[in-house]
Amino acid sequence: MLGRRRSRSAPDAVDITERIRRRALDLKPVGAGVPANSGNRFPPPRPAEADPPGPGGRSAKLLSFAQTPVYRLHDAAPVERAELHQVLAVLSDRLEAQGPLGDSRWDLEGRVGGLIEEVLDDLNLRLNSREQVDLVDLLVGELIGLGPIERLLADETVSEIMVNGPDAIFVERRGRVQATDEAFRGAIHLMSVVERIAERAGRRIHELQPIMDARIDEGVWANIVVPPLAVDGPTMTIRKVAREAISLDRMVRQGNLSADMAAVLKVAVRCRLNVVISGASGSGKTTLLGALSETIAPDERIVTVEDTAELRLCQTHVVPLETRRLNGIGRGEVTQRQLLRNALRMRPDRIIVGELRGSEAIDLVTAMSSGHDGVLTTLHAGRPREALGRLEILVSAAAPDVSARSYRAQVAQAVNLIVHVERMDDGQRRVTRVTEVVGLEDDTIVTQDLFAFAYTGVDDLGRVQGAFKTTGLKPRFMERVGPFGLEDTLRHALASGRES
Numbered sequence: 001m002l003g004r005r006r007s008r009s010a011p012d013a014v015d016i017t018e019r020i021r022r023r024a025l026d027l028k029p030v031g032a033g034v035p036a037n038s039g040n041r042f043p044p045p046r047p048a049e050a051d052p053p054g055p056g057g058r059s060a061k062l063l064s065f066a067q068t069p070v071y072r073l074h075d076a077a078p079v080e081r082a083e084l085h086q087v088l089a090v091l092s093d094r095l096e097a098q099g100p101l102g103d104s105r106w107d108l109e110g111r112v113g114g115l116i117e118e119v120l121d122d123l124n125l126r127l128n129s130r131e132q133v134d135l136v137d138l139l140v141g142e143l144i145g146l147g148p149i150e151r152l153l154a155d156e157t158v159s160e161i162m163v164n165g166p167d168a169i170f171v172e173r174r175g176r177v178q179a180t181d182e183a184f185r186g187a188i189h190l191m192s193v194v195e196r197i198a199e200r201a202g203r204r205i206h207e208l209q210p211i212m213d214a215r216i217d218e219g220v221w222a223n224i225v226v227p228p229l230a231v232d233g234p235t236m237t238i239r240k241v242a243r244e245a246i247s248l249d250r251m252v253r254q255g256n257l258s259a260d261m262a263a264v265l266k267v268a269v270r271c272r273l274n275v276v277i278s279g280a281s282g283s284g285k286t287t288l289l290g291a292l293s294e295t296i297a298p299d300e301r302i303v304t305v306e307d308t309a310e311l312r313l314c315q316t317h318v319v320p321l322e323t324r325r326l327n328g329i330g331r332g333e334v335t336q337r338q339l340l341r342n343a344l345r346m347r348p349d350r351i352i353v354g355e356l357r358g359s360e361a362i363d364l365v366t367a368m369s370s371g372h373d374g375v376l377t378t379l380h381a382g383r384p385r386e387a388l389g390r391l392e393i394l395v396s397a398a399a400p401d402v403s404a405r406s407y408r409a410q411v412a413q414a415v416n417l418i419v420h421v422e423r424m425d426d427g428q429r430r431v432t433r434v435t436e437v438v439g440l441e442d443d444t445i446v447t448q449d450l451f452a453f454a455y456t457g458v459d460d461l462g463r464v465q466g467a468f469k470t471t472g473l474k475p476r477f478m479e480r481v482g483p484f485g486l487e488d489t490l491r492h493a494l495a496s497g498r499e500s
């Protein structure tokens with residue numbers, strides 16, 4: 001690391017370092033012969049490895065470790081992990097002598113900045129001024145922030161963070177899940193961060209209330225499970241929502257769908273079709289929902305209903321609604337069904353439901369089949385037919401006295417289009433089918449594919465190969481397009497034999 005010169009000649013420094021390291025890591029003493037990088041559970045990177053950009057443009061190395069790509073973000077830190085723990089232990093003692101840490105980051109940065117040179121001298125560490133500034137920020141994050149989570153939250157390439165344990169932190173980057181070299185100092189440190197998140201959210205988490213969903217920051221949500229439900233210790237799953245919505249045109253450039261697909265979807269939204277986006281968890285349903293929502297006219301009143309507010313709409317006439325969970329004494333819950341029922345009273349031109357999960361499905365299907373068109377929503381399903389089946393199950397569970405034929409007919413009347421999205425083995429997310437719901441025949445919902453992704457194989461780099469193809473079928477909703485003057489656009493996009 002540039003500007004760092006470590007003294008290894010003082011024998012007493014070795015004893016102090018080991019004592020501090022054991023205390024900071026919450027670990028048992030280690031014997032002689034500990035590898036030089038024992039503070040890091042991964043081996044040092046090979047010089048030949050590529051260095052993809054990390055936050056702030058600094059390098060963060062990527063390499064294969066036990067066939068798992070490891071994201072080496074900590075290599076860009078001003079000190080090695082073991083040294084960070086040493087500095088933290090000494091610094092904590094000095095700060096404790098001054099009084100409580102408090103919760104002001106600004107004040108603590110000043111206190112740490114005033115002590116950092118003295119602490120580094122005590123540990124025979126030499127850093128240049130730039131590295132000292134970076135180290136102060138790192139230390140404050142460890143002391144009153146979220147520790148290694150802060151660095152991952154600041155990394156714009158990271159979309160999800162999965163903490164399985166103190167030294168088992170994984171991330172999703174560009175559609176692929178990777179191990180990281182980040183780690184908490186131990187189980188105690190991890191639990192303190194969990195409690196810090198709960199406190200900021202005005203919540204409590206303990207063995208009697210061991211599951212919590214909390215907003216960490218704007219657009220950042222965490223699901224946390226602690227013992228006894230989490231057998232091996234606290235776990236966290238953190239999802240970062242994109243700060244800006246991605247447009248359909250950008251998704252075309254990224255290869256998520258074809259230009260013809262995007263054109264048909266724009267027509268569908270403009271013509272107020274009811275569209276359901278289906279796919280597995282993490283397939284990109286919410287991203288696509290946001291992209292479709294961008295095509296809604298700016299003068300329409302949009303009411304969004306979400307369990308967790310994630311949508312970032314560009315329009316100004318938007319009313320976002322978010323559910324509320326039970327408080328610490330089992331009160332105050334507001335469900336999606338309650339919000340949806342209220343949304344229908346708010347004179348909406350459009351209703352967008354982030355994800356259909358429960359009894360709210362019957363209210364939405366009833367609204368869609370009784371003239372409230374232009375609805376957009378998502379649903380967990382493996383394929384379009386499964387999406388219809390799941391929607392039937394949700395409706396029937398909320399209205400068990402209604403006959404199967406009745407709610408099936410209602411679903412067939414309510415839904416116009418199903419857009420199915422998948423995350424491929426290479427991490428790329430693609431729209432694999434655009435399916436129209438034609439109607440009900442002999443108690444069976446009839447559908448037809450307008451587009452499909454034709455898989456052809458995998459190239460030498462592991463990238464999925466294929467093409468988006470039209471089926472050439474004429475959609476039933478063609479008759480609804482005329483008043484909007486979009487017939488030619490739709491015909492051109494659906495031309496038989498086109499592929500991209």
